[in-house]
Amino acid sequence: xxxxxxxxxxxxxxxxxxxxxxxxxxxxxxxxxxxxxxxxxxxxxxxxxxxxxxxxxxxxxxxxxxxxxxxxxxxxxxxxxxxxxxxxxxxxxxx
Amino acid sequence: xxxxxxxxxxxxxxxxxxxxxxxxxxxxxxxxxxxxxxxxxxxxxxxxxxxxxxxxxxxxxxxxxxxxxxxxxxxxxxxxxxxxxxxxxxxxxxxxxxxxxxxxxxxxxxxxxxxxxxxxxxxxxxxxxxxxxxxxxxxxxxxxxxxxxxxxxxxxxxxxxxxxxxxxxxxxxxxxxxxxxxxxxxxxxxxxxxxxxxxxxxxxxxxxxxxxxxxxxxxxxxxxxxxxxxxxxxxxxxxxxxxxxxxxxxxxxxxxxxxxxxxxxxxxxxxxxxxxxxxxxxxxxxxxxxxxxxxxxxxxxxxxxxxxxxxxxxxxxxxxxxxxxxxxxxxxxxxxxxxxxxxxxxxxxxxxxxxxxxxxxxxxxxxxxxxxxxxxxxxxxxxxxxxxxxxxxxxxxxxxxxxxxxxxxxxxxxxxxxxxxxxxxxxxxxxxxxxxxxxxxxxxxxxxxxxxxxxxxxxxxxxxxxxxxxxxxxxxxxxxxxxxxxxxxxxxxxx
Numbered sequence: 129x130x131x132x133x134x135x136x137x138x139x140x141x142x143x144x145x146x147x148x149x150x151x152x153x154x155x156x157x158x159x160x161x162x163x164x165x166x167x168x169x170x171x172x173x174x175x176x177x178x179x180x181x182x183x184x185x186x187x188x189x190x191x192x193x194x195x196x197x198x199x200x201x202x203x204x205x206x207x208x209x210x211x212x213x214x215x216x217x218x219x220x221x222x223x
Numbered sequence: 224x225x226x227x228x229x230x231x232x233x234x235x236x237x238x239x240x241x242x243x244x245x246x247x248x249x250x251x252x253x254x255x256x257x258x259x260x261x262x263x264x265x266x267x268x269x270x271x272x273x274x275x276x277x278x279x280x281x282x283x284x285x286x287x288x289x290x291x292x293x294x295x296x297x298x299x300x301x302x303x304x305x306x307x308x309x310x311x312x313x314x315x316x317x318x319x320x321x322x323x324x325x326x327x328x329x330x331x332x333x334x335x336x337x338x339x340x341x342x343x344x345x346x347x348x349x350x351x352x353x354x355x356x357x358x359x360x361x362x363x364x365x366x367x368x369x370x371x372x373x374x375x376x377x378x379x380x381x382x383x384x385x386x387x388x389x390x391x392x393x394x395x396x397x398x399x400x401x402x403x404x405x406x407x408x409x410x411x412x413x414x415x416x417x418x419x420x421x422x423x424x425x426x427x428x429x430x431x432x433x434x435x436x437x438x439x440x441x442x443x444x445x446x447x448x449x450x451x452x453x454x455x456x457x458x459x460x461x462x463x464x465x466x467x468x469x470x471x472x473x474x475x476x477x478x479x480x481x482x483x484x485x486x487x488x489x490x491x492x493x494x495x496x497x498x499x500x501x502x503x504x505x506x507x508x509x510x511x512x513x514x515x516x517x518x519x520x521x522x523x524x525x526x527x528x529x530x531x532x533x534x535x536x537x538x539x540x541x542x543x544x545x546x547x548x549x550x551x552x553x554x555x556x557x558x559x560x561x562x563x564x565x566x567x568x569x570x571x572x573x574x575x576x577x578x579x580x581x582x583x584x585x586x587x588x589x590x591x592x593x594x595x596x597x598x599x600x601x602x603x604x605x606x607x608x609x610x611x612x613x614x615x616x617x618x619x620x621x622x623x624x625x626x627x628x629x630x631x632x633x634x635x636x637x638x639x640x641x642x643x644x645x646x647x648x649x650x651x652x653x654x655x656x657x658x659x660x661x662x663x664x665x666x667x668x669x670x671x672x673x674x675x676x677x678x679x680x681x682x683x684x685x686x687x688x689x690x691x692x693x694x695x696x697x698x699x700x701x702x703x704x705x706x707x708x709x710x711x712x713x714x715x716x717x718x
Contacts, residue, residue, distance in 0.1 A: 131593075143545065143592040144552075145585050146573035155589070158649065162590055165650045166534045169606050172613065179608035180615060183422040183436055183666030184691070188465050203324040209559035216554050221568050 131159045227252035228392040232296050232449040233476075235395055239285055239295045246285065246295030249395075250278035250339050253297040256393045257341060262718040265378075265388040267302060267360040268310045268343040277339040284337055292476070293456040294337030299388045299397040302343045303350055304330050304440075305429040309340075313431040314358040315348045317579025318557040327429025328461045329398065329440045336456040341394050345384025348581045349548065350405055350433045353655035355383025356641060357583045365413055365638050366391040366714040369679040373717070376638040376681070379409030379655075385443045386413040390714060396444040396453050400430060402437045403536055404634075404659025407671035410443055411633035411684025414673040414712060416701070417443045418450045419659075421691045422666035423468035425454075426461030434543035435466075437536075437663040447672065447702045451475035454694060470692065478695035483703045484518030489626040493529035494658060496635065502677045503632045510630055510674055510685040513707035514700070524626060526617040531610050532661040537653055538594050538607035539664075544584075545591025551579060586649065615665040622690050628700045631658050633671040633684035658686060668694045670701045673710040682712065 131139075136156035140147040147155055205211040210218075227249050230238070238244045254271050274297065281295035305311045305323035312318040326334070333340075345363040347355050354377040355363040363383040365376040367390070378387040382399035386409035389397050399406035401419035410417025418441045425440040432438060442453035455475050461467040490511055495504070511521050553559035553575030560574035580588065594603035621629070635657055644652050662669040668691070671684040685704065689697030 135593075136589075139589050139593045139596070141573075142596060143585075143589050144549075144569070144572040144576055145580065145588065146570075146577035155586075158586060159590060159593065161648055161650060162537065162586075163593075163603075165653075166538050166594075166603060166607075168534045169531055169538070169603075169610055172528065172531055172606075172610050174606060174609035174613070177609040177612050179605050180612040181608070183466070184468065186466075186468075189462070189469070191462070200324075206324060207321050207556035209553060209557070218554055219562060219566060219568050219571050 131156045131163065228256045228395070230395060231445045232293070232395050232452050233446070235296055236292050240290070246278040246281040246339060247275065249295065250274050250297045250341070253341055253394050260391060260393050260718050262364065263366060263387050263391055264345055264361055264363045265384040265391070265393060266299065266342045267345045267384065270309055270340055270342045273309070274339050274341050277334070281337045281339060291336045291456065292452045293333060295339065296395050297339040297341050298333065299341050299344045299385060299394040300330055301382055301385050301398050301400060302346050303400050303431045304398060305431065306330055306340065306343065309343065311343065311431070312359065313349050314346045314360055315579065315584065316359045316558060316581070317551045317576070321556050325429060328426035328463060329430065329457045332457055332459060338456065344388055344397055347381035347383065348584050349431065349544070350381040350400055350402055351544070351583050351587055352380040353404070353408060353652055354641065354644060355380040357581050359581065362641050363387045364641065366718065367413060367638060367681055368714070368717065369681060375641045377412065377641050379412035379638065381405040382409045382443060386410055386415060389413070389415045389443050389445060391718065396442060396449055398440060398457070399443045400438060400440045401663065402433050402540060403663050404656040406441050406443060407659045407669055407684070407686055408634050408655055410671040411673070411682070412638040414682030414710065415443060415445055416447055416450050416670065416672055417441065418454060418670045418694070419662065419668060420454060420458065420694055421668045423466050424458050424694065426459070426464040426467045428461055428463040432547040434540040435547060436543060437540060447698055447705045448476060448479060450670065451479055451698045473695050475695050475698055478699050479702045480699060481703050481706055483514065483700050486519045486627045486700060487522050487625050488514050488519045488700070489522050489524035489621055489629040491524050491526045491529065491629060491631060493526050494631045496657065500636060503635065503683065506675050506683050506685060507630070507632050510704060510708070513704060514630065517703045517707055522626060524621045524629070526621065526661070528610065528613045528617050529661060532614055532664055533653060533657055535607040535610040535614065536656070536660045536664060538603050539611060541587040541591035542595050542604050543591070545588045545595060548584070548588050551576060611664050614661055618665045618667060627690070628697055629688040631686045631688065633658060633686040637677045637679070637681035637683055662688055667691055668697050670697060672701050672704050672708065674704070674708040675710065676712055
């Protein structure tokens with residue numbers, strides 16, 4: 129599978145990583161190489177095999193749906209690049 | 224006592240309990256070594272005040288008697304573990320300035336056991352790498368050198384700082400994490416012991432996530448006995464990690480008898496790779512002979528899907544990483560890019576992530592995004608998960624035949640030079656994980672034991688792979704191998 133420049137641009141956008149237009153050809157090349165490496169998987173007969181979802185066969189534990197933690201907004205906000213009046217602050221989302 | 228920092232955990236424990244030495248003395252000796260070892264790039268955030276405070280507390284506890292084995296033992300902590308009030312960046316620019324308000328379960332367990340944190344250790348960014356060259360802090364350097372050369376070698380990765388620090392006697396032991404070989408490969412490159420436990424043995428809570436179905440924390444130590452002791456302190460059920468196993472943690476050290484008579488050790492044909500250096504081949508053969516001399520039965524086995532482990536890993540790990548790393552958005556913690564007039568939230572995300580993530584991390588996030596995207600999910604991600612099921616079944620089949628452990632080389636080569644792989648295709652770097660990655664895919668425990676030196680005087684390791692949850696038995700086989708190999712070499716101090 130070869131990735132073209134448009135696909136590389138689309139993947140970068142989906143991943144929310146800004147990539148300069150002039151860097152797209154190199155990125156497309158790198159991604160193509162890695163995907164080519166992955167294509168060895170097509171040699172394997174996976175007919176009837178269930179995709180592995182859990183490393184250990186286990187049923188996830190359940191617990192009461194109750195609040196077990198919280199009540200310290202100042203700690204939650206302490207590492208924020210921009211926090212104001214008890215909220216995370218971000219640029220305008222809706223025009 | 225002299226050379227305090229060269230002690231193993233077991234030796235230090237005994238000396239501490241006999242009051243031959245105090246934890247403060249041990250800790251001060253380590254801090255002094257660390258101060259003089261900046262050339263190794265191992266410790267990236269030093270915490271001498273926390274260390275001395277905990278050492279004093281440990282001494283008080285030791286005085287009262289009945290202190291656990293890790294009490295008073297100075298250790299280094301990989302930067303991937305969140306440690307309260309101490310920078311925890313996963314060696315990434317995007318977590319610049321991040322000081323968690325909480326403590327990871329594994330490091331809390333170590334604190335509860337009385338161990339002393341000396342500081343945070345270098346690693347590949349988000350644990351993505353095999354040479355510690357993707358770190359925002361710069362390279363960690365291997366204390367070992369080739370013969371009389373002064374070429375700087377990689378300590379391996381991603382737990383490169385941990386490996387370097389333990390091998391150079393800056394600390395008695397260190398925590399590592401292993402997603403595709405990140406404990407075992409650096410351990411092999413630096414002549415130390417590295418154990419990746421069964422998936423679920425150690426809690427992942429508070430460990431910065433890379434690939435959640437593969438990540439597992441483990442000890443990096445100077446001996447197999449130390450790995451047994453430290454694993455006991457790190458492990459345990461944690462309700463905060465839903466994949467943490469609710470099973471008892473045995474006394475691993477008590478299981479080290481060195482008796483492996485009648486144990487069946489498998490030698491997988493598929494690990495004999497084309498172009499494998501003769502020295503690795505010989506080491507592997509010698510290792511099998513040693514186990515045989517110790518009374519084990521050596522059995523040729525087949526793990527037919529081995530060849531597909533790396534490509535499956537390089538679909539699954541980036542896919543999980545792309546999801547896990549979505550949280551780095553410049554809103555809640557870490558770096559946010561400076562925005563231009565009129566930039567909205569999308570530009571904030573895109574610029575923040577472009578500035579904050581290094582090249583390899585960006586590449587993996589994008590690969591992961593691609594294999595999970597509409598139209599490719601089945602072709603790549605689901606196929607890889609099916610192949611993973613087959614790889615796991617390979618192991619289940621040989622264990623069902625009565626195999627107790629599997630012996631393989633730990634790495635396809637000795638440590639290489641920093642920068643030597645810079646021009647190589649990323650896939651070339653990925654090949655470092657060829658012997659280790661199967662173990663993560665199958666969720667098994669694996670241990671790397673130093674077993675010899677190559678012609679240039681660099682350490683080489685062998686890997687033993689065990690049955691799930693049987694780290695005790697695995698450690699015992701590793702202990703027998705360690706005793707037979709008698710590896711005692713140390714790097715000559717140049718730093």
